[in-house]
Amino acid sequence: MKILGAQLTPVAFDDPPLLNVMGVHEPYALRSVLRLQCEDGIVGLGESYGDAPFLEQLGKALAALPGLDAFDLPALRDSVARSLGHAVITDAHGLIGGFSANKTLASVYSIIEVAAMDAQGKALGVPVVDLLGGKARDRVDFSAYLFYKYAAHQNGRTDDWGEAVTPEQIVEQARRMIGQFGFGSIKLKGGVFAPDVECATIEALADAFPEHPLRIDPNTGWTVPTSIEVARRLGGVLEYLEDPTPGIEGMAQVAREARMPLATNMCVVSFADIAPAVRERAVGVILSDHHFWGGLRDTSALGTLCDTFGIGLSMHSNSHLGISLAAMVHVAAATRQLTYACDTHWPWKTQDIIEPGVLTFENGSVGVPTGPGLGVVLDEDELALAHERYAACGQTARDDVTYMRQYVPSFTANIKRW
């Protein structure tokens, strides 16, 4: 199935004033939507980051796609590598390892792979999960992703979530989120207030929701001694402790003292990071993310590696829209080793670029879409609006992904650490 063209649309959507170690989200999150035009009128959809450096690299890769076969994923991968000025990688680490150690290549290829697999599914009349080997589960569990939050938005907008800066307000936020979506586990974004306050918040959540597994993620906002203190205090309370401190070495020091597993989406972010993390026994859970782990198939392959080394697998999320949620659900459903509830920012979003109805939460989980490909339909009007918003927001947008990219390593060097 020949690729005829590729249309990339950057979009912006409202992001509420959620707090993290870097500051505050809002007013907008940026994403990009890819339409891969193929023979027979088939259009494959993909979604990824919307920051300018990413769009520039992706644009170079898209220009080389026309004429290639949407079923030939190795050729698409090689084309991405060549377009971005890399030799096709066949080094001693093998194609997957070499390719995915380069985060730009892995992220640029990922959105193209998602769109190609959506097109393949549409051509064959099967859902993407079947192209990934079939369903290990019918529904994918997600956790309630809680944030400390301001009430007022910088641009005067308001939302009905209100302020959440105390343990009581976070418990209220959890109550509403669990009531509305049925989530069976809870993650708190930390690294905002003093660790003592954040521990008290987790303890308040544990009292209010004794059946719900709990996680806290300060995005490396703590030193090793603080992380060990927190791990001791919350031993027996947390399901896992996510990225308390930067780097594999620091995580390993904390892991030696912690009763709960340490999880990460910051110190193990590519296949090249797995060997040192295993050697140092630094992490017990890896948070996958197909957007930077080299696509859906490599994310599934990560499950196999985690199995090999006795590491658990969960899933990370940035602010995202419906095409990404669909891709996350398909790959999570196809990956048997992914046994933890996944992260999603979904409850915080008020706009989307897909038609509603396919992705709905029941008891905290989303059923795998059954339609061909990803099973979601683009809403062209909403896409146009979201693109207008992108064009209008200019530099006032929070460049979510640049923020994510800065994690490793410059991000971790520049934050204030408790």
Ligand SMILES: O=C([O-])C(=O)C[C@H](O)[C@@H](O)C(=O)[O-]
């Ligand atoms: O470590 C994580 O889970 C994330 O980085 C997810 C999100 O990007 C979160 O930190 C955010 O958006 O504030």
